[in-house]
Amino acid sequence: MPDDAxxxxxxxxxxxxxxxxxxxxxxxERNIYPQTSFLSARKYNFAVRQSRHPKVCEWINDAVAAVxxxxxxxxxxxVAVVVYNKGLKPTERFLFDVSRFPPxxxxxxxxxxxRKDSGGKIVPILPLIDIEEQFRATMSKLANCGxxxxxxxxxxxxxxxxxxxGDGQAPISHPQPWxxxxxxxxxxxxxxxxxxxxxxxAVAAGDLIFESWIEEAREAD
Amino acid sequence: xxxxYTEWLAINVLNEQQLISYRSLSRALKVHSNLAKQMLYxxxxxxxxxxxxxxxxxxxxxxxxxxxxxxxxxxxxxHDGEDTVMQSSPxxxxxxxxxxxxxxxxxxxxxxxxxxxxEHLENAKASFESVTGIHxxxxxxxxxxxxxxxxxxxxxxxxxxxxxxxxxxxxQYGTIQNSNVKRRTQRRQPPPPPAAxxxxxxxxxxxxxxxxxxxxxxxxxxxELKPASRPTLAKATPEPSKKPATTKRQNxxxxxxxAKGKTKEQEQESQSSAEPSPKPPAEDEPMADFxxxxxGEDVDEADAMETVVKGPEGKSKEKREADLQAMMDQEDEMxxxxxxxxxxxxQDEGAIDKPDSQTAEEPKETVEVENGRRRGRRxxxxxxxxxxxxxxxxxxxxxxxxxxxxxxxPAKKIKGPxxxxxxxxxxxxxxxxxxxxxxxxxxxxxxxx
Numbered sequence: 240m241p242d243d244a245x246x247x248x249x250x251x252x253x254x255x256x257x258x259x260x261x262x263x264x265x266x267x268e269r270n271i272y273p274q275t276s277f278l279s280a281r282k283y284n285f286a287v288r289q290s291r292h293p294k295v296c297e298w299i300n301d302a303v304a305a306v307x308x309x310x311x312x313x314x315x316x317x318v319a320v321v322v323y324n325k326g327l328k329p330t331e332r333f334l335f336d337v338s339r340f341p342p343x344x345x346x347x348x349x350x351x352x353x354r355k356d357s358g359g360k361i362v363p364i365l366p367l368i369d370i371e372e373q374f375r376a377t378m379s380k381l382a383n384c385g386x387x388x389x390x391x392x393x394x395x396x397x398x399x400x401x402x403x404x405g406d407g408q409a410p411i412s413h414p415q416p417w418x419x420x421x422x423x424x425x426x427x428x429x430x431x432x433x434x435x436x437x438x439x440x441a442v443a444a445g446d447l448i449f450e451s452w453i454e455e456a457r458e459a460d
Numbered sequence: 461x462x463x464x465y466t467e468w469l470a471i472n473v474l475n476e477q478q479l480i481s482y483r484s485l486s487r488a489l490k491v492h493s494n495l496a497k498q499m500l501y502x503x504x505x506x507x508x509x510x511x512x513x514x515x516x517x518x519x520x521x522x523x524x525x526x527x528x529x530x531x532x533x534x535x536x537x538x539h540d541g542e543d544t545v546m547q548s549s550p551x552x553x554x555x556x557x558x559x560x561x562x563x564x565x566x567x568x569x570x571x572x573x574x575x576x577x578x579e580h581l582e583n584a585k586a587s588f589e590s591v592t593g594i595h596x597x598x599x600x601x602x603x604x605x606x607x608x609x610x611x612x613x614x615x616x617x618x619x620x621x622x623x624x625x626x627x628x629x630x631x632q633y634g635t636i637q638n639s640n641v642k643r644r645t646q647r648r649q650p651p652p653p654p655a656a657x658x659x660x661x662x663x664x665x666x667x668x669x670x671x672x673x674x675x676x677x678x679x680x681x682x683x684e685l686k687p688a689s690r691p692t693l694a695k696a697t698p699e700p701s702k703k704p705a706t707t708k709r710q711n712x713x714x715x716x717x718x719a720k721g722k723t724k725e726q727e728q729e730s731q732s733s734a735e736p737s738p739k740p741p742a743e744d745e746p747m748a749d750f751x752x753x754x755x756g757e758d759v760d761e762a763d764a765m766e767t768v769v770k771g772p773e774g775k776s777k778e779k780r781e782a783d784l785q786a787m788m789d790q791e792d793e794m795x796x797x798x799x800x801x802x803x804x805x806x807q808d809e810g811a812i813d814k815p816d817s818q819t820a821e822e823p824k825e826t827v828e829v830e831n832g833r834r835r836g837r838r839x840x841x842x843x844x845x846x847x848x849x850x851x852x853x854x855x856x857x858x859x860x861x862x863x864x865x866x867x868x869x870p871a872k873k874i875k876g877p878x879x880x881x882x883x884x885x886x887x888x889x890x891x892x893x894x895x896x897x898x899x900x901x902x903x904x905x906x907x908x909x
Contacts, residue, residue, distance in 0.1 A: 286606070286609060379609060383609065
């Protein structure tokens with residue numbers, strides 16, 4: 240695909256594809272759904288797991304579509320996949336910091352993007368090979384996260400959350416895809432000591448720049 | 461070397477937390493695979509002695525599994541008399557590679573290769589009746605959640621070490637090698653002088669008679685033919701100028717070998733030329749060693765090649781049929797040619813019609829030109845009447861040829877195989893009449909075909 244045809248929408252769609260696969264992987268690794276309900280698939284030339292249950296897939300696709308809408312508006316700072324235990328306390332969070340996506344106004348989502356470096360040379364916006372390799376590395380790390388974290392909570396559940404940028408507009412519309420919740424007190428130092436962060440990977444391919452890590456609540460269930 | 465591997469493994473397994481299989485280790489340190497397996501074992505042993513649980517291993521067990529009763533797999537008892545049931549292995553969490561056991565009534569030895577995580581090693585070993593081999597497959601720092609992730613190791617090897625020639629490196633790494641495997645020579649090289657080309661065509665004939673998996677070879681062989689026809693095409697090819705001379709001679713040799721009633725080759729020839737479009741993409745993979753230019757050329761030239769191949773073949777068939785009548789007393793091979801060449805080349809033309817349709821113009825023109833030259837050459841080898849036929853070409857023969865070649869592609873566009881059979885008698889008839897020297901009048905009789 241010629242880089243001069245790269246639009247913001249394409250960039251976001253690359254990220255959302257990745258996000259879908261990541262969510263399926265998290266579900267598999269953390270035993271949210273029985274591991275036998277996943278089939279082996281291949282993405283980015285890598286063996287990944289995909290849930291077979293149609294409702295699960297539908298939910299994930301809807302959630303990712305909603306994230307995409309917000310990303311296109313450029314409002315999102317972070318995307319989180321939160322895993323809860325039976326008591327609905329979050330045990331861990333898989334975070335993707337997307338605040339470094341290029342700020343493109345909503346009217347320009349389909350405009351071809353171009354970036355020139357300091358020397359005036361054209362720099363590719365979406366180098367597909369790089370993207371694939373980096374996504375593959377991230378998936379590899381994600382897939383092995385189960386060994387790093389504490390054993391997965393039994394009977395747990397999960398959800399997808401987004402944290403908006405400070406000046407962004409809340410996604411209130413009808414029908415409303417997002418539920419507003421109290422801000423997660425990440426900045427609160429008191430809570431910080433009770434969390435552990437495991438870095439996954441920072442992906443930087445062209446303009447697709449995001450970081451990923453896992454925050455684990457340190458306290459036992 | 462002894463210290464290197466410890467360091468290397470320490471860096472990669474512990475610090476970078478990568479998955480290291482014995483194959484990656486052998487490629488990275490350029491050692492034999494068996495030595496790499498021993499290194500893995502040694503490292504695993506030492507590290508776990510220092511700090512238990514720091515390094516996890518995945519084992520590869522080969523052997524014969526204990527035959528299980530049909531009901532062992534969660535109630536999947538599907539014996540239906542003669543039906544063989546493919547059952548997956550019992551839900552051992554360690555076995556990742558899908559195991560299939562055929563449950564026959566007769567005992568059949570099934571050798572199983574199983575990947576087992578170290579925590580499941582004992583269970584896995586217990587499920588084996590006899591273990592023929594066991595070694596460490598990979599090491600990882602924290603343990604493996606999904607064994608399928610190990611495929612990444614192999615992919616990385618293929619990507620990183622693609623530049624190494626497997627035929628040379630196999631001794632070093634200990635890959636299993638078939639001693640009969642030979643690297644195929646570049647087929648795009650201009651064929652050496654005629655003596656060698658005769659040998660080449662015979663070799664080609666020999667190879668094309670091999671069974672199906674060598675279809676690709678056949679197509680490659682046909683593309684050796686195609687270089688012959690290439691110079692006559694308008695397509696730009698970086699071929700040396702001597703090629704036209706040698707390739708035409710090669711072509712005559714080729715048709716000579718066709719004349720020897722080698723139907724198999726003709727069929728493969730037609731098959732291969734019939735399927736060059738699916739072939740080149742398929743060829744691209746096995747021919748990884750060949751330059752991109754070649755595979756690119758395959759795809760580009762394939763269509764053009766077919767048309768030209770079809771062209772001369774069509775004419776040659778007609779000419780042969782012509783000669784058949786006129787020169788019955790000559791070599792028997794010609795008769796074989798007429799009979800066998802006709803249906804095959806018809807199918808050939810029918811099958812490759814679609815790409816031909818666009819380049820339909822070229823065969824009309826090139827065939828005439830080439831016929832003059834090629835035919836002349838071919839016939840020079842056998843019969844020298846061709847010049848006379850050229851005379852016919854000038855008068856009416858030419859027209860007959862033209863119309864003939866025009867008729868074929870458009871007719872076959874519409875109805876492929878059905879038309880070919882109809883055309884057969886037409887061609888035979890036209891050919892027969894064309895062959896007789898000094899009978900331009902008769903040709904005019906058939907000229908309106």
